[in-house]
Amino acid sequence: MIRFENITKQNSHRILFLEASAALNRGEKVGLVGPNGAGKTTLFRMIAGEEEPDDGQVSIEKQVSVGYFNQDVGEMSGRSAVAEVMNGAGPISEIAAELKELETAMCDPDRDDMDAVIERYGEVQARFEELGGYELEGRAREVLDGLSFSQEMMDGDVGKLSGGWKMRVALARILLMRPDAMLLDEPSNHLDLESLIWLEGFLKTYDGALLMTSHDREFMNRIVNKIIEIDEGSLNSYSGDFTFYEQQRAMNEKQAQAQFERQQAMLAKEIKFIERFKARASHAAQVQSRVKKLDKIEKIEPPRRRHVVAFDFPPAPRSGEDVAVLKNVHKAYGTKVIYDGFDFTIRRKERWCVMGVNGAGKSTLLKLIATDAQPDQGTVTVGASVKMGYFSQHAMERLDGTLTVFEQLEASFPTANQGSLRALAGCFGFSGDDVEKKCRVLSGGEKARLVMAIMLFNPPNFLVLDEPTNHLDMDTKEMLVKALASYEGTMLFVSHDRHFLAALSNRVLELTPDGVHQYAGGYTEYVARTGHEAPGLHG
Numbered sequence: 001m002i003r004f005e006n007i008t009k010q011n012s013h014r015i016l017f018l019e020a021s022a023a024l025n026r027g028e029k030v031g032l033v034g035p036n037g038a039g040k041t042t043l044f045r046m047i048a049g050e051e052e053p054d055d056g057q058v059s060i061e062k063q064v065s066v067g068y069f070n071q072d073v074g075e076m077s078g079r080s081a082v083a084e085v086m087n088g089a090g091p092i093s094e095i096a097a098e099l100k101e102l103e104t105a106m107c108d109p110d111r112d113d114m115d116a117v118i119e120r121y122g123e124v125q126a127r128f129e130e131l132g133g134y135e136l137e138g139r140a141r142e143v144l145d146g147l148s149f150s151q152e153m154m155d156g157d158v159g160k161l162s163g164g165w166k167m168r169v170a171l172a173r174i175l176l177m178r179p180d181a182m183l184l185d186e187p188s189n190h191l192d193l194e195s196l197i198w199l200e201g202f203l204k205t206y207d208g209a210l211l212m213t214s215h216d217r218e219f220m221n222r223i224v225n226k227i228i229e230i231d232e233g234s235l236n237s238y239s240g241d242f243t244f245y246e247q248q249r250a251m252n253e254k255q256a257q258a259q260f261e262r263q264q265a266m267l268a269k270e271i272k273f274i275e276r277f278k279a280r281a282s283h284a285a286q287v288q289s290r291v292k293k294l295d296k297i298e299k300i301e302p303p304r305r306r307h308v309v310a311f312d313f314p315p316a317p318r319s320g321e322d323v324a325v326l327k328n329v330h331k332a333y334g335t336k337v338i339y340d341g342f343d344f345t346i347r348r349k350e351r352w353c354v355m356g357v358n359g360a361g362k363s364t365l366l367k368l369i370a371t372d373a374q375p376d377q378g379t380v381t382v383g384a385s386v387k388m389g390y391f392s393q394h395a396m397e398r399l400d401g402t403l404t405v406f407e408q409l410e411a412s413f414p415t416a417n418q419g420s421l422r423a424l425a426g427c428f429g430f431s432g433d434d435v436e437k438k439c440r441v442l443s444g445g446e447k448a449r450l451v452m453a454i455m456l457f458n459p460p461n462f463l464v465l466d467e468p469t470n471h472l473d474m475d476t477k478e479m480l481v482k483a484l485a486s487y488e489g490t491m492l493f494v495s496h497d498r499h500f501l502a503a504l505s506n507r508v509l510e511l512t513p514d515g516v517h518q519y520a521g522g523y524t525e526y527v528a529r530t531g532h533e534a535p536g537l538h539g
Contacts, residue, residue, distance in 0.1 A: 001025055002023065002024040002058070004022045004043075009039065017235070019234075022235035030210065030212070031212060031228070032227075033228070033230070034229055047066060066180070069170060069184045073163075073169070079157070081169050082141060083100075083158075085176055088173035088177050095133065102117060136176070141154060149168070175202060178206065178208065182209070188216040204222070218499045227242060312483070313487050316487070319348055320383040325381045326369075326375075328378035331368065346492060351504055351507060353494070353507070356511030357535055366466050370388060370464050372392065390465075391452065392466050393470075395451045396451055401439050403438070405437055406422075406436065427453070445473060456483070463490070467495060467496065468480070468500075507520060510526070
């Protein structure tokens with residue numbers, strides 16, 4: 001359906017692809033993986049026709065429609081979210097817009113041309129019906145509902161939505177199109193757990209070909225049946241899900257290492273023989289034949305070591321038994337009541353994950369405990385000798401854009417020595433010249449990693465984390481999960497990453513319209529007990 005035939009592509013000074021080949025066949029659901037900067041987005045752009053390979057070709061079968069979702073959503077304003085989503089379906093959206101205008105005109109009793117307006121309305125409505133407009137609008141609303149839009153948001157001006165919600169509108173547009181091939185670049189970013197699980201279900205039943213990237217391993221695992229890996233310029237295909245690919249890759253690396261070591265041992269033995277006997281005339285023929293043999297041997301390259309980052313926490317100081325206590329807390333925003341007489345205690349070494357649909361009060365709870373917000377009534381007390389580290393959605397804004405990464409670390413820890421700060425930067429993916437980058441040019445992921453590094457260098461004994469994995473790639477996430485698994489302190493966190501939730505929680509706080517529920521046991525036990533993966537998805 002879509003083929004890459006011997007493609008070569010260079011980006012400024014870097015070769016991304018070198019005579020690489022792969023294929024996306026009908027009905028395949030493929031995960032595209034590779035380190036940051038390996039060329040995943042470039043590959044999408046070549047399929048979408050936004051870039052050309054320098055050599056080789058990208059061929060797409062005739063009449064195959066392609067829908068491409070990326071992180072750059074462009075301008076959106078002046079239309080409702082529903083109209084914006086339907087807009088992807090071609091001329092029907094213009095007809096829908098005219099219908100809306102005519103409906104408004106028909107509500108104005110003082111118009112002189114009412115007969116003409118009514119006549120035109122009849123014509124436009126007939127055309128709208130003929131093109132399946134009403135079903136399309138229903139389907140558009142269904143998709144937006146799946147992505148957690150309220151009715152007001154669907155009908156309100158799309159221009160007033162935040163960047164994250166505009167992303168969802170752009171994603172909904174592609175999903176409504178149901179093209180023959182769907183290219184999704186990080187669709188799981190900016191989604192809450194309910195939307196993520198809905199999207200998972202949608203993509204499982206989608207019968208076209210899918211090529212997607214995602215930093216969410218659980219999401220990837222449940223959808224894909226093939227992996228294409230970008231590795232040093234080539235495209236390697238693996239049949240199976242992400243876990244199978246990881247196992248296979250580890251096995252291949254082990255085999256390559258063993259082969260390399262076997263050949264090295266054999267070469268050492270041959271060289272030793274040559275060195276030992278090269279001066280003896282009686283062995284001259286044997287020495288010559290072995291020298292020739294060595295010249296002909298194709299040398300096996302040592303396998304490339306993947307750079308795996310590890311971070312070890314220095315032990316955090318011990319806190320008292322009661323880390324945070326909320327008593328009779330009331331909190332409302334305008335008429336929306338979030339908490340009404342809420343009691344909650346966090347004890348030492350507990351790791352609470354907070355579950356709840358959008359607007360249930362997850363971030364509010366974290367803000368109350370971190371004193372970023374005050375209760376309207378009641379008390380929030382943080383215990384004795386508690387040292388808190390708070391990672392909020394806005395933590396990245398506190399970086400000083402004029403400083404480099406290294407200067408920011410130095411400003412945060414003026415007494416630390418340079419070596420330990422460089423080691424810290426390296427653990428969080430800033431190696432070599434990366435530490436000289438100014439904070440203002442960092443990507444979302446780089447900013448999140450830097451904030452995390454600063455927070456964890458002198459570790460607090462109470463971590464309050466609001467979506468800490470949002471911008472992190474899979475490797476950094478994995479490093480963070482491993483580091484936090486051996487962390488001795490107390491945790492309270494919100495995350496939509498199920499791997500993170502399952503690996504790190506030992507308590508669940510569920511915020512629902514019928515009240516607050518507490519579960520002993522972590523996220524995995526919560527799913528087993530309730531039969532759902534998120535509060536908004538009962539059944």
